[in-house]
Amino acid sequence: MSQGLDVARTRVAHKGSAASGAGANESVRRWVEECAALCKPDTIHWCDGSIEERDVLLDQGVRDGIFIRLNQEKLPGCYLHRSNQNDVARSEHLTFICSPREDGAGPTNNWMEPKAAYAKLRGLFADSMGGRTMYVVPFVMGPVGSPLAKVGVELTDSLYVAVNMGIMTRMGGIAWEQLGDSEEFTRCLHSVGDCNPDRRYICHFPQDNTIWSFGSGYGGNALLGKKCLALRIASYLGQQQGWMAEHMLLMGVQDPKGHKTYVAAAFPSACGKTNFAMLVPPQKYQKDGWKITTIGDDIVWMWVDETGRLRGINPESGYFGVVPGTNWETNPNAMHSISRDTIYTNVGLLPDGDVWWEDKTKELPKECIGWTGQAWHPGCGRKAAHPNARFTTPMANNPVLDGAVHDSAGVLVSAIIFGGRRSRTIPLVYQAFNWVHGVYVGATLGSETTAAATGQIGVVRRDPMAMLPFIGYNIRDYLIHWCRMRKKMKDCPRVFSVNWFRKNDQGQFMWPGYGENMRVLKWIIDRCHGQAYGVESPLGWMPRTEDIELDGLGLSRQDLEAVQAINPPDIKAELMSQEELFLKMAADLPKEMIFERELLVSRL
Ligand code: GTP
Ligand code: SPV
Ligand code: MN
Numbered sequence: 349m350s351q352g353l354d355v356a357r358t359r360v361a362h363k364g365s366a367a368s369g370a371g372a373n374e375s376v377r378r379w380v381e382e383c384a385a386l387c388k389p390d391t392i393h394w395c396d397g398s399i400e401e402r403d404v405l406l407d408q409g410v411r412d413g414i415f416i417r418l419n420q421e422k423l424p425g426c427y428l429h430r431s432n433q434n435d436v437a438r439s440e441h442l443t444f445i446c447s448p449r450e451d452g453a454g455p456t457n458n459w460m461e462p463k464a465a466y467a468k469l470r471g472l473f474a475d476s477m478g479g480r481t482m483y484v485v486p487f488v489m490g491p492v493g494s495p496l497a498k499v500g501v502e503l504t505d506s507l508y509v510a511v512n513m514g515i516m517t518r519m520g521g522i523a524w525e526q527l528g529d530s531e532e533f534t535r536c537l538h539s540v541g542d543c544n545p546d547r548r549y550i551c552h553f554p555q556d557n558t559i560w561s562f563g564s565g566y567g568g569n570a571l572l573g574k575k576c577l578a579l580r581i582a583s584y585l586g587q588q589q590g591w592m593a594e595h596m597l598l599m600g601v602q603d604p605k606g607h608k609t610y611v612a613a614a615f616p617s618a619c620g621k622t623n624f625a626m627l628v629p630p631q632k633y634q635k636d637g638w639k640i641t642t643i644g645d646d647i648v649w650m651w652v653d654e655t656g657r658l659r660g661i662n663p664e665s666g667y668f669g670v671v672p673g674t675n676w677e678t679n680p681n682a683m684h685s686i687s688r689d690t691i692y693t694n695v696g697l698l699p700d701g702d703v704w705w706e707d708k709t710k711e712l713p714k715e716c717i718g719w720t721g722q723a724w725h726p727g728c729g730r731k732a733a734h735p736n737a738r739f740t741t742p743m744a745n746n747p748v749l750d751g752a753v754h755d756s757a758g759v760l761v762s763a764i765i766f767g768g769r770r771s772r773t774i775p776l777v778y779q780a781f782n783w784v785h786g787v788y789v790g791a792t793l794g795s796e797t798t799a800a801a802t803g804q805i806g807v808v809r810r811d812p813m814a815m816l817p818f819i820g821y822n823i824r825d826y827l828i829h830w831c832r833m834r835k836k837m838k839d840c841p842r843v844f845s846v847n848w849f850r851k852n853d854q855g856q857f858m859w860p861g862y863g864e865n866m867r868v869l870k871w872i873i874d875r876c877h878g879q880a881y882g883v884e885s886p887l888g889w890m891p892r893t894e895d896i897e898l899d900g901l902g903l904s905r906q907d908l909e910a911v912q913a914i915n916p917p918d919i920k921a922e923l924m925s926q927e928e929l930f931l932k933m934a935a936d937l938p939k940e941m942i943f944e945r946e947l948l949v950s951r952l
């Protein structure tokens with residue numbers, strides 16, 4: 349598509365070496381020129397990732413009305429952004445895997461033939477940046493020097509995206525250093541266009557290491573290092589190269605003896621990863637010496653090391669977290685983190701320049717400006733914050749950030765937990781019998797849909813490994829890849845299922861969740877070290893009620909039995925509901941999954 353650079357309309361925004369992209373190699377420059385010739389921005393700004401640049405961009409954003417500067421005494425370095433009201437969540441139905449053959453995308457992805465997709469999107473990108481600046485955002489996913497670290501370059505006409513990428517990734521000159529002369533970087537082209545859902549496409553070209561996203565400024569659609577690169581493209585590369593890219597948190601659990609065990613957990617969008625990753629143990633556990641540290645809250649890349657054990661890194665450097673429900677009781681570490689250097693998207697604005705959202709405080713404010721920009725007051729019938737309002741905050745702000753977060757060798761992963769939002773049927777915790785059974789537990793994961801994606805909310809859908817919207821290739825090959833990983837490992841992580849969201853007949857949560865999840869986590873850790881009892885159930889190993897500490901919880905043994913209860917008719921209905929996914933895969937369903945289902949049926 350090279351048409352040569354339209355020099356007349358394209359000038360460099362800032363003089364000086366960093367602003368002109370010093371350090372960028374020839375293949376990067378050529379590609380930037382090609383994209384500029386297509387999109388025809390007025391200006392090109394090469395981001396250098398400096399603090400000075402961040403301040404310049406934020407000031408510019410305030411002048412342009414993209415950001416509102418919040419009360420700097422209460423919230424230093426914090427800004428509010430209100431998105432277009434049609435652009436508040438991921439658009440899964442507009443997300444495509446453009447593999448050469450349809451089979452490459454499989455039955456769970458939307459597919460477009462690559463040539464057709466490029467042609468369609470080229471039409472949209474053509475002249476799309478007239479009157480705008482194109483930001484060249486170089487970034488590294490993963491600790492610099494890690495065997496899995498990847499370089500990407502995002503070209504975007506959104507200042508909001510450029511600033512957020514500066515928080516979410518290791519952004520700037522460091523990426524040019526990591527890239528050197530190589531042509532191997534993910535080419536990420538993004539324009540908000542006119543933000544019209546009818547002209548919105550998020551297209552992935554795994555074979556070309558390329559992502560083209562048009563028509564949305566929302567995180568998962570627009571911060572292309574995140575779901576697009578670090579999950580969809582990376583999962584494709586991982587399948588080819590023998591490693592894994594997963595929608596998981598990664599946390600350290602330090603026991604009273606000072607021994608740390610790392611645990612990864614896959615919960616679907618808005619199902620508790622950020623909260624679990626930053627968990628504050630109950631008082632009694634803290635006194636005993638238990639401590640949680642965070643490696644990552646959303647994405648983990650894992651590989652098998654030379655000793656045959658699974659290791660993981662967090663490719664990101666910030667958190668793009670759900671705001672509603674976050675408060676000093678549920679997640680104090682997040683509250684600390686978002687008290688500075690944070691971009692808030694779609695929350696309420698208080699008269700004093702502070703922010704508010706549903707469940708931030710028990711007492712409601714008298715008034716505020718809601719996320720849509722309209723006046724809000726209690727009982728007005730609207731929410732102050734959008735249910736998928738988000739914060740973008742650097743992980744460096746996290747008071748319990750794990751010391752190994754920048755370690756290129758990553759950390760050993762001893763347990764993998766799958767969990768979803770299930771008001772019924774699924775017990776609080778059980779352990780899979782072995783790895784392949786664990787793969788079955790992950791593959792059949794179901795969860796009630798949330799506001800993180802557009803569409804109906806609260807319906808149970810199958811979300812294998814919490815990756816349904818993020819597997820960049822055929823789910824058949826994804827599940828086979830999971831099974832095969834076992835063969836690479838000498839000692840493999842133990843696999844568990846949890847459900848913090850079971851409800852009673854009155855519709856109340858049966859388990860208090862948040863920090864109290866430590867009680868379940870302790871059993872999981874002890875199981876990993878062969879130090880806790882497990883009772884065989886049809887689903888897997890389960891703790892006896894006496895194996896979960898109830899002191900200070902306000903739940904009785906009967907309450908715990910109820911939240912752990914397995915009701916065979918309900919499980920049979922659950923099996924039927926798994927068919928929703930398995931039928932889609934039909935003849936492609938790996939035989940391990942068929943055998944595991946048969947074993948489960950016979951145990952029931
Ligand atoms: P993504 O960023 O979309 O991938 O989501 P996430 O998995 O990181 O979810 P997050 O931790 O942000 O939680 C989403 C919502 O679930 C928030 O409103 C939380 O307050 C709520 N939540 C998290 N953990 C628990 C829990 O243990 N119990 C209950 N009842 N709610 C929880
Ligand atoms: C999710 O939806 O799983 C998120 C938010 O973590 S986004 O990055 O927008 O996908
Ligand atoms: Mn996520």
